[in-house]
Amino acid sequence: xxxxxxxxxxxxxxxxxxxxxxxxxxxxxxxxxxxxxxxxxxxxxxxxxxxxxxxxxxxxxxxxxxxxxxxxxxxxxxxxxxxxxxxxxxxxxxxxxxxxxxxxxxxxxxxxxxxxxxxxxxxxxxxxxxxxxxxxxxxxxxxxxxxxxxxxxxxxxxxxxxxxxxxxxxxxxxxxxxxxxxxx
Amino acid sequence: xxxxxxxxxxxxxxxxxxxxxxxxxxxxxxxxxxxxxxxxxxxxxxxxxxxxxxxxxxxxxxxxxxxxxxxxxxxxxxxxxxxxxxxxxxxxxxxxxxxxxxxxxxxxxxxxxxxxxxxxxxxxxxxxxxxxxxxxxxxxxxxxxxxxxxxxxxxxxxxxxxxxxxxxxxxxxxxxxxxxxxxxxxxxxxxxxxxxxxxxxxxxxxxxxxxxxxxxxxxxxxxxxxxxxxxxxxxxxxxxxxxx
Numbered sequence: 001x002x003x004x005x006x007x008x009x010x011x012x013x014x015x016x017x018x019x020x021x022x023x024x025x026x027x028x029x030x031x032x033x034x035x036x037x038x039x040x041x042x043x044x045x046x047x048x049x050x051x052x053x054x055x056x057x058x059x060x061x062x063x064x065x066x067x068x069x070x071x072x073x074x075x076x077x078x079x080x081x082x083x084x085x086x087x088x089x090x091x092x093x094x095x096x097x098x099x100x101x102x103x104x105x106x107x108x109x110x111x112x113x114x115x116x117x118x119x120x121x122x123x124x125x126x127x128x129x130x131x132x133x134x135x136x137x138x139x140x141x142x143x144x145x146x147x148x149x150x151x152x153x154x155x156x157x158x159x160x161x162x163x164x165x166x167x168x169x170x171x172x173x174x175x176x177x178x179x180x181x182x183x184x
Numbered sequence: 185x186x187x188x189x190x191x192x193x194x195x196x197x198x199x200x201x202x203x204x205x206x207x208x209x210x211x212x213x214x215x216x217x218x219x220x221x222x223x224x225x226x227x228x229x230x231x232x233x234x235x236x237x238x239x240x241x242x243x244x245x246x247x248x249x250x251x252x253x254x255x256x257x258x259x260x261x262x263x264x265x266x267x268x269x270x271x272x273x274x275x276x277x278x279x280x281x282x283x284x285x286x287x288x289x290x291x292x293x294x295x296x297x298x299x300x301x302x303x304x305x306x307x308x309x310x311x312x313x314x315x316x317x318x319x320x321x322x323x324x325x326x327x328x329x330x331x332x333x334x335x336x337x338x339x340x341x342x343x344x345x346x347x348x349x350x351x352x353x354x355x356x357x358x359x360x361x362x363x364x365x366x367x368x369x370x371x372x373x374x375x376x377x378x379x380x381x382x383x384x385x386x387x388x389x390x391x392x393x394x395x396x397x398x399x400x401x402x403x404x405x406x407x408x409x410x411x412x413x414x415x416x417x418x419x420x421x422x423x424x425x426x427x428x
Contacts, residue, residue, distance in 0.1 A: 087303070090282060094304050100280065103312035143307055150303035154282040178408045181297045183281035184288070184399075 010169055011057045013044040013082060017071040018098040018138055019064025021047065022155045023089040029158035040169055057082045059168065062147075065091045066139045067098050070132035079145040084168070087147045088161070090154040090183065092140060099138040106136050149174060153182040189253035191235075198249040205233055205245040206418045208257075214410040215257055216266055216295050218273075218384050219332035220245040222418045224341070230332055232266055232295070267299045274304040276355075278311065278327035279385075285395060286386030288402025292330060293385075294409035316361065318369035321391055328385045329359045335388060339379035347373045359387070 016024060024047055030037070045054040054060065054074075060082030066072055079085055090096040101109055110125045141147055151164050151174075160180040167174040188197050189204070191213050198207035203226060208215050219230040228246035235244045236256040244255070256262060273279075273292060281287045295301075316324040331350060336359075339347040347368070351360045363370040373379070380388055399405065404412070 090280075093302075094274070094279075094308060095310070096280070097282070099308070099310065100278075100283075102308075102310040103278075137310065140304070140308065142303065142305075147303070152302055176300075176302075178297060179405075181300065181302070183279075183293055183296065184284070 009040060009042040010059060011044050011055075012041050012046070012059045012061065013054045013057045013078060014046040014048070014061040015054075015063065015074055015078065016047065017062060017064035017074060017092070017141070018067035018096075019089060019091045020097075021063070023063040023153075023161075024048075026153075026155035026158050027088075027161050030162045031158070033162055037165065041165075054078055054081045059084045059086060061086045061088050062092050062141055063088050065095045065098055066135065066141060066144055068132040068134045072135075072144060075141055075145055084148045085145065086149045086151060086164075087141050088151045088156060090152060093142075093150050093152055094140050095138045096154065099140075102137045106134060110134075151176075154184050156180075156182065186251050187249075188251060189249055189255060191255040192258050196249075196255075202249050202418075203245055204235065204237070204242075204247045204249050204253070204255060207249045208244065208255075209413055209417045212413055213257070214413040214416075215244050216298065216409075217245060217416070218291055218295070218330060219334065220416070221334055221382060222416055224334065224337050224382075227333060227337070230269070230330070232269055234262065234265060236262060263299060266295075267301055268305075270296055270299060270301050271303075271305045273330050274301070275306045275308045276311070277309075277329060278313065280327075284325075284328065284386040285389050285393065286328070286383075288397065288399065288405055290386055290404075291384035291409065292328075294404040297404070298409050313358070316366075316368050318367040319373060319391075320369070321375040322368065322373065322380060323389045323391055324361070324368055325387055325389065326359055329387045330385055331357060331359065332384060334382040334384065335359075335379045338382045339373075339377065342378035345372055345377065345379070347371045347377075347379060 043049045044057045045051045054077050060078040062075060062078055066075060087093050091098060113120055114125045115122060151160065153160060157180060160176055163176060163180055164174045188195050191208055194213065196207050196211045196213060205215055205220060215233045217233040219227040220233060226245040228243040231243060233244045234241055237247065238254050281293060287293060313326040315326065336348040339345050346362055349360050349362055350357055352358055360366060361368050361371060375390055
């Protein structure tokens with residue numbers, strides 16, 4: 001066995017908090033490049049593996065902002081376990097679409113959606129103890145934990161994700177440049 | 185030739201009366217800016233065009249060029265400051281690019297790409313700024329206003345209508361419409377006004393256009409804003425005379 005063969009794989013965890021999984025879908029748009037990627041990385045907790053808890057990892061990739069109590073727990077679990085934490089997509093970086101509720105009162109929103117709006121059921125505001133409590137406002141993840149890298153875009157193009165990951169894995173400072181940096 | 189100054193080691197000629205910004209853009213040297221517009225008197229408010237002249241910070245859009253100036257523009261120190269200004273603008277308003285029709289044509293966004301702003305960095309303000317959709321042809325989305333005053337200047341100086349103004353002080357300063365009701369529909373504002381054409385961001389938008397230009401063909405898709413330097417070149421005084 002040569003030295004290269006025993007080189008440990010980079011362990012990556014991914015999650016979607018207050019996101020739409022669009023960033024994960026965009027990641028899958030790297031298409032067949034996922035095969036050479038899997039030669040050098042392995043996945044820990046991720047929607048792709050269905051592992052439920054994040055173990056010690058080299059890289060944690062977080063999609064979505066923080067909109068409820070569970071998001072905060074998961075985000076802290078990622079920060080505690082990942083050497084490098086990456087915010088991927090507009091929502092993780094600035095709250096994105098879910099944060100468009102931020103200028104509205106949370107109770108007013110819930111009452112309109114679950115009680116007064118004629119188009120939706122009148123079952124009342126859900127209060128099952130299993131449901132995570134929503135936060136008053138949606139926050140970007142860097143307002144809760146330290147974030148090492150940001151990858152903007154809604155979603156970031158697959159080529160941007162590929163460039164970012166290959167730079168990071170090769171030990172370079174990730175650099176996107178014109179055409180790959182997008183806020184939309 | 186004595187009417188020459190230096191930007192980042194490059195010689196830039198100027199005609200007396202030109203600002204550092206005007207001379208630089210004419211020579212093809214891009215300096216990031218938001219409140220500067222080639223057709224309007226320099227304003228000097230956004231500070232994005234800050235350079236160092238002989239070691240002192242100055243707004244290049246208002247500073248008259250002088251022979252022998254040593255101007256620093258693309259240095260790590262100044263780029264860092266400009267980046268921070270952009271980040272402060274981004275968190276102060278609600279700049280949700282995915283839903284903005286100006287995306288791809290927006291100077292704030294294009295400068296974010298140019299200066300590689302990967303994160304707003306600061307805590308978001310999430311201000312509550314209701315839109316004004318009262319006008320038949322134009323939507324006003326105040327969420328994106330950066331207070332450059334270009335619409336105010338265009339409406340007062342070119343259109344002679346005085347439709348817009350700033351109100352409030354400090355962090356409460358905001359764009360208003362000069363009508364008793366505060367609604368754009370109750371002014372004589374028209375789609376053909378100069379004020380409807382100059383917004384560098386997505387505040388003043390023509391209705392019934394939507395996302396007409398596909399991604400990939402928008403203003404700043406193919407080349408970064410620094411490559412659009414020709415579009416920002418002021419009309420030279422001599423050429424102004426010829427045109428009259």
